[in-house]
Amino acid sequence: MIAREQVILSGHNLSKSFSKGQKQGTAVLANINFDIYAGDFVTILGQSGGGKSTLLKILGGFLSPTSGTISFHGQPLKGIDPKIGMVFQENNLYPWLNVEQNIAFGFKIRGEKLRSYIQKVNAAIAQVSLSHARKLYPHQLSGGMKQRVAIARSIAVQPDVLLLDEPFSALDIQLRRRLQDFLLSIWEQTSTTMVLVTHNIEEAILLGQKLIVIGGQPGKILESIDISASCFRHRYHPEFIQLEQYLEAAIEKDITFREAQRTARELKILKASNN
Numbered sequence: 001m002i003a004r005e006q007v008i009l010s011g012h013n014l015s016k017s018f019s020k021g022q023k024q025g026t027a028v029l030a031n032i033n034f035d036i037y038a039g040d041f042v043t044i045l046g047q048s049g050g051g052k053s054t055l056l057k058i059l060g061g062f063l064s065p066t067s068g069t070i071s072f073h074g075q076p077l078k079g080i081d082p083k084i085g086m087v088f089q090e091n092n093l094y095p096w097l098n099v100e101q102n103i104a105f106g107f108k109i110r111g112e113k114l115r116s117y118i119q120k121v122n123a124a125i126a127q128v129s130l131s132h133a134r135k136l137y138p139h140q141l142s143g144g145m146k147q148r149v150a151i152a153r154s155i156a157v158q159p160d161v162l163l164l165d166e167p168f169s170a171l172d173i174q175l176r177r178r179l180q181d182f183l184l185s186i187w188e189q190t191s192t193t194m195v196l197v198t199h200n201i202e203e204a205i206l207l208g209q210k211l212i213v214i215g216g217q218p219g220k221i222l223e224s225i226d227i228s229a230s231c232f233r234h235r236y237h238p239e240f241i242q243l244e245q246y247l248e249a250a251i252e253k254d255i256t257f258r259e260a261q262r263t264a265r266e267l268k269i270l271k272a273s274n275n
């Protein structure tokens with residue numbers, strides 16, 4: 001396992017609200033604090049709509065927090081940084097480019113010469129085991145192959161941190177498991193810091209060394225768990241199963257809490273309109 005050296009990415013008192021026209025919108029995230037160490041594999045777990053993607057977009061510099069700061073290598077993050085890569089749920093490949101052109105795209109738009117990046121592109125294609133498919137276009141690839149190309153495109157530029165937003169959620173269970181193993185092998189080979197968002201409890205425990213659970217409304221960190229070495233990557237280990245059950249209960253409690261909150265708000269609306 002990669003040694004933990006230094007904090008690479010951290011969030012301090014992050015909050016996010018989306019404004020609705022002139023009005024202040026509903027708060028999606030509040031008071032989020034965390035440190036991610038270089039080489040870590042962190043998973044962020046939470047219910048659908050709980051603010052996970054919003055948090056990941058803030059970490060990637062795609063969205064600004066309403067308050068709070070992100071530090072990257074100890075400096076405030078002020079927007080998109082080429083050293084932070086992102087893989088989205090939909091692979092976002094360019095349909096008119098083949099596999100190797102898609103992977104080379106980032107270098108090309110930066111005006112780099114082919115000879116300066118071709119080795120990195122070839123290495124990324126080999127890492128995702130797609131050498132045989134390098135001339136194929138996205139419509140000729142399976143769902144799993146497309147996600148591998150999206151991951152290759154992100155790792156080719158050798159980011160320090162790779163953010164992954166539910167990258168396997170559209171895939172069937174067998175393929176999802178194969179790609180989970182494949183992502184772990186890339187993490188082991190490259191020592192890239194990985195932050196993966198998922199609402200799948202098993203995936204969160206299986207991939208993460210550290211697991212952050214987001215819940216509540218607005219979303220806060222409910223739990224920050226170090227996965228113990230004994231059940232690390234062992235799907236059928238009793239500790240793994242216990243943790244899975246614990247997290248199911250915690251998330252279920254969060255859903256119940258949020259439903260109760262919603263009902264309370266609705267009652268208030270009814271009361272207000274009755275007056």
Ligand SMILES: Nc1ncnc2c1ncn2[C@@H]1O[C@H](COP(=O)(O)OP(=O)(O)OP(=O)(O)O)[C@@H](O)[C@H]1O
Pocket residue numbers: 018028046047048049050051052053054055199
């Ligand atoms: N650009 C936006 N403008 C307004 N509201 C937004 C915007 N992006 C997200 N939201 C709202 O923020 C909340 C959290 O959304 P987010 O996508 O972060 O949740 P999530 O936990 O990633 O959900 P899922 O697992 O379903 O993708 C939702 O209520 C969503 O409607």
